[in-house]
Amino acid sequence: MKHISILIPKGHSSLTNIEGSHQIFSEVNSFLISMGKPPVFTIQFVGLSKETSQRNGLFTVNPDFLINDIKKTDLIIIPALHGDPVKAIELNKAFIPWILQQYKQGAEIASFCIGAFFLASTGLLKGKQCATHWKLANEFRSMFPDVHLVDDKIMTEDGGIYTSGGAYSYLNLLVYLIEKYVGRAMAILTAKAFMIDIDRNSQSPFIIFQGQKNHEDEPIKKAQEFIETNFQDKISVDQLADRFAIGRRSLERRFKKATSNTVSEYIQRVKVEVAKKNLETSRKNINEVMDDVGYSDIKAFRIIFKKTTGMTPTDYRNKYNKEAIFS
Incomplete structure (x- = not known):
């Protein structure tokens, strides 16, 4: 039997x-029993106190055991912890020695969504x-610069540690x-029973690029705003450097530090975000959308669009724009 500890x-x-x-996990046990096979999981809620208030007292979860009762587990699941990450980590820091000890004893660990902040704190x-x-993603990078964040992935696996992307992508990690x-065979059966899109590996189609302005470098913020206002034009690093009286090398270094993107990456992401909105809401064809955001080479546009979203422009329009499908 594999022991699963779901943290509360x-x-x-x-x-x-x-x-x-x-x-x-309980349903997997039920499937196995119905096939005449023994269950494989022991699933338990594990907490720091017997009554654990959630959502400002709206719900209460009663763990099966407290951490000191569990001497050995095989998989620890860390759910998303909402609110201020620093406060959430501080509130739950008593879990950390136990998690480290269990990992040292061979337990694997899976964090869901922003539960990665707590996992990283260990x-x-x-x-x-x-x-x-x-x-x-940017807040995570700022807090944990020594972690290799891959913000396009649905899930990662590295050294017995698993993480999942945003929100309901935790279902993909569970199936994995x-x-x-x-x-x-059991993964496929589970995916069908719960209608989970098995083998989905990217959250890129769901990303909404909002620009990274949670920093204090005002000239770089102005450069970002200039890019966002003039996305349809051809903007060069030299042009931005001249406009904001910053040396080219200094601009590139400061821009990357402030936004986690190079200048050219930022320009591309702004253009692609506008293109996505057009594909979602208008009946324009791909060439018209491409022209609107300042691309003249259809091949280059398709390559950049797919690299950013994980989908071709046509597939993206068909997924998110019903009117375009039936027009």
Whole structure:
């Protein structure tokens, strides 16, 4: 039997992650029993106190055990912890020694969505790949610069540590873990039963690029605003350097530090975000959308669009624009 510890953090954590994990692993046991096979999972809620208030007292979760009761586990699940990450980490820091000890004893660890912030606070993600919700990617990079964040991934696996991207992508990680522990056939059965899109590996189609302005470098903010206002034009690094009286090298260094993007990457992401909106809401064809955002080479536009979103412009329009499909 594989022992699964689903953490019940203090504060405001994702009840969906908690209950959903319990339900899906329990259902795998039910599937196996119906096939005349023994169950493979022992699933338990593990907390720091017997009654754990959630969502400002709206819900209460009663863990099966406290951490000191669990001497050995095989998989620890960390749900998303909402609110201020620093406060959430401080509120739940008593979990950390236990997590480190269990990992040392061979336990694997999976974090869902912004639960990656808490996992990173243990130090176990240092130098490792990690996914989290795309919306908080820059905040994560700022807090944990020694972690290799891959904000386009649905999930990562590195040294017995698993992370998932935003929100309901935790379902994809659960199916992946079921395949690893029980086999491909059971993973497919689980995916069909819960209608989970199996083998989805990118959250790029869901990312909304909002620009990274949570920094204090005012000239770089002005350069960002200039790019966002003049996205349809051809903008060069030299042009920005001259306009804002910053040396080219200094501009590139400061821009990368402030936004986590190079200048050219930022320009591309702004253009692609506008193109996405056009594809979602208008009946323009691909060439018209491309022209609107300042591209003249259809091949280059398609390559950049797919690199950014994980989809071709046509596939993206068909996925998000019903009117375009039936026009």
